[in-house]
Amino acid sequence: QSVLTQPPSVSAAPGQKVTISCSGSSSNIGNKYVSWYQQLPGTAPKLLIYENNKRPSGIPDRFSGSKSGTSATLGITGLQTGDEADYYCETWDTSLNTGVFGGGTKLTVL
Amino acid sequence: EVQLVESGGGLVQPGGSLRLSCAASGFTLSSHWMSWVRQAPGKGLEWVANINEDGSKKNYVDSVKGRFTISRDNGKNSLFLQMSSLRAEDTALYYCARVIGIDEAFDPWGQGTLVTVSS
Numbered sequence: 291q292s293v294l295t296q297p298p299s300v301s302a303a304p305g306q307k308v309t310i311s312c313s314g315s316s317s318n319i320g321n322k323y324v325s326w327y328q329q330l331p332g333t334a335p336k337l338l339i340y341e342n343n344k345r346p347s348g349i350p351d352r353f354s355g356s357k358s359g360t361s362a363t364l365g366i367t368g369l370q371t372g373d374e375a376d377y378y379c380e381t382w383d384t385s386l387n388t389g390v391f392g393g394g395t396k397l398t399v400l
Numbered sequence: 401e402v403q404l405v406e407s408g409g410g411l412v413q414p415g416g417s418l419r420l421s422c423a424a425s426g427f428t429l430s431s432h433w434m435s436w437v438r439q440a441p442g443k444g445l446e447w448v449a450n451i452n453e454d455g456s457k458k459n460y461v462d463s464v465k466g467r468f469t470i471s472r473d474n475g476k477n478s479l480f481l482q483m484s485s486l487r488a489e490d491t492a493l494y495y496c497a498r499v500i501g502i503d504e505a506f507d508p509w510g511q512g513t514l515v516t517v518s519s
Contacts, residue, residue, distance in 0.1 A: 325505035340505035389447035389504045
């Protein structure tokens with residue numbers, strides 16, 4: 291049981307938009323910045339979004355992040371088959387004094 | 401190029417020990433917190449431990465407290481994870497990651513080193 295809750299899977303057609311939610315609490319998302327990672331099959335995770343909505347250099351603006359209260363959302367527009375991957379949210383938990391991840395969401399581009 | 405390369409994984413019997421290493425290059429290790437994250441086969445990511453810039457502050461997930469020790473040698477551009485009293489549930493791909501920004505964002509990640517605990 292992960293501290294952060296994500297839907298196990300989402301799907302959408304190429305070219306469409308999808309959002310992935312991440313729900314937490316006041317001890318984590320509610321008072322901390324959220325980051326998002328993409329893990330393509332057989333590869334290490336890659337940072338997509340940090341500090342809720344900032345993109346590292348090289349990450350296209352098709353990827354966006356937002357946060358409201360104790361929830362965060364990753365948005366992906368203009369879906370491509372190459373976006374099929376597992377996506378994870380992550381932040382720091384002040385009660386546990388550890389980093390915490392969501393359980394991951396598998397994106398299928400139909 | 402910023403790069404992290406893990407090593408030291410392998411097959412170990414329950415109750416055994418293993419020391420993982422992470423070689424850093426392309427950036428000043430002493431300027432960053434560093435973390436270990438693991439992923440059991442077919443499962444999601446699990447945060448394991450982190451360490452501050454000079455090694456004076458360390459945090460661990462409850463499941464490894466008292467068994468794992470994170471350390472670093474900034475002069476040798478290296479991060480370590482000493483693992484003891486290993487259990488089957490510690491079987492995972494272990495990644496080291498550089499912490500950037502605020503609140504534990506990780507970039508980049510190494511390619512991972514596989515630890516298998518089995519008799």
